[in-house]
Amino acid sequence: MTAARLPSALRIGTRGSALALAQSGMIGEQLSALIGVPAELVTIRTEGDVNMAPLTGIGGTGVFVSAVRDALLAGEVDLVVHSLKDLPTAPAAGIALGAVPPRESPADALVARDGLTFAGLPAGATVGTGSPRRAAQIRHARPDLDIRPLRGNIDTRVGRVHSGDLDAVVLAAAGLRRIGRVDEITDDLSEVMLPAPAQGALAVECRLEDRQSAWFASALAAVDDPASRAEVTAERNLLSHLEAGCSAPVGARAVVAGPSLTLHGVVMDTEARHRFHGTVSGDAGDAARIGRRLAEQLLADGAATALTAARER
Numbered sequence: 181m182t183a184a185r186l187p188s189a190l191r192i193g194t195r196g197s198a199l200a201l202a203q204s205g206m207i208g209e210q211l212s213a214l215i216g217v218p219a220e221l222v223t224i225r226t227e228g229d230v231n232m233a234p235l236t237g238i239g240g241t242g243v244f245v246s247a248v249r250d251a252l253l254a255g256e257v258d259l260v261v262h263s264l265k266d267l268p269t270a271p272a273a274g275i276a277l278g279a280v281p282p283r284e285s286p287a288d289a290l291v292a293r294d295g296l297t298f299a300g301l302p303a304g305a306t307v308g309t310g311s312p313r314r315a316a317q318i319r320h321a322r323p324d325l326d327i328r329p330l331r332g333n334i335d336t337r338v339g340r341v342h343s344g345d346l347d348a349v350v351l352a353a354a355g356l357r358r359i360g361r362v363d364e365i366t367d368d369l370s371e372v373m374l375p376a377p378a379q380g381a382l383a384v385e386c387r388l389e390d391r392q393s394a395w396f397a398s399a400l401a402a403v404d405d406p407a408s409r410a411e412v413t414a415e416r417n418l419l420s421h422l423e424a425g426c427s428a429p430v431g432a433r434a435v436v437a438g439p440s441l442t443l444h445g446v447v448m449d450t451e452a453r454h455r456f457h458g459t460v461s462g463d464a465g466d467a468a469r470i471g472r473r474l475a476e477q478l479l480a481d482g483a484a485t486a487l488t489a490a491r492e493r
């Protein structure tokens with residue numbers, strides 16, 4: 181495509197999971213209505229879909245991202261949609277973050293047998309999660325629980341509870357909501373843990389040069405939500421200035437209220453021996469700087485100890 185002219189169809193690159201298809205389908209419909217051409221989803225198979233080894237062992241969630249971005253750079257698609265929390269914080273050559281659509285709930289959710297809440301889980305209950313961040317915060321809140329490794333798509337994970345294999349699993353509420361399975365949630369974990377930076381938010385990426393095109397830029401601006409963008413900017417700048425990867429035990433939650441933004445962050449090691457947390461507020465226009473300031477504050481408190489301990493595992 182030459183983005184200067186309207187194409188006959190907008191090709192949107194996505195992973196093939198139910199969640200990815202739901203997310204990119206929704207963005208495709210919105211863009212299609214805006215620009216008046218049909219959107220076509222192009223499924224891209226990634227190493228993360230094929231290889232079921234723990235994510236921490238195959239290069240983190242970045243494995244899902246590279247193949248989709250390669251298709252964009254190769255001109256096979258015009259836009260790609262990702263879960264923003266799966267994107268590395270370093271910018272990718274030739275690619276722009278075209279839009280951050282209005283964010284879904286950033287909360288983590290419990291899916292437990294018999295409708296159990298987090299507080300209602302009996303001592304020794306098995307809780308599945310493959311996320312060091314979730315594991316550390318569960319350990320901190322409930323050292324009596326038995327945390328088990330967990331991978332796979334949302335269906336697989338929830339299935340481990342229905343099969344009686346695990347008492348509970350922890351998932352992003354946004355993922356369950358987007359695939360229409362919000363009824364599975366038995367508790368909201370907002371009071372128990374801070375979410376991953378950018379959890380619940382989407383990233384619509386385009387080729388850098390296509391942003392010059394007026395119709396392209398205006399379509400992207402129409403699906404962009406500045407408040408969501410400010411929140412994820414603060415959260416991801418915290419992560420990048422901690423120099424922590426996407427599987428590091430770092431939690432972050434920014435909230436925009438009117439002109440101001442408040443960012444809460446936590447850094448732990450996986451064993452939950454160390455825990456550093458703090459809050460920085462400021463002007464929402466300073467989101468990146470707020471993230472950096474909280475990172476500096478947590479590092480001054482000694483957070484590097486926790487990050488190093490987490491990396492050495």
Ligand SMILES: NCc1[nH]cc(CCC(=O)O)c1CC(=O)O
Nearest residue numbers: 263265351352354355379380381
């Ligand atoms: N880690 C994979 C992943 N990437 C995005 C989501 C859910 C949707 C989101 O956070 O936007 C999930 C599943 C989960 O964490 O339960």
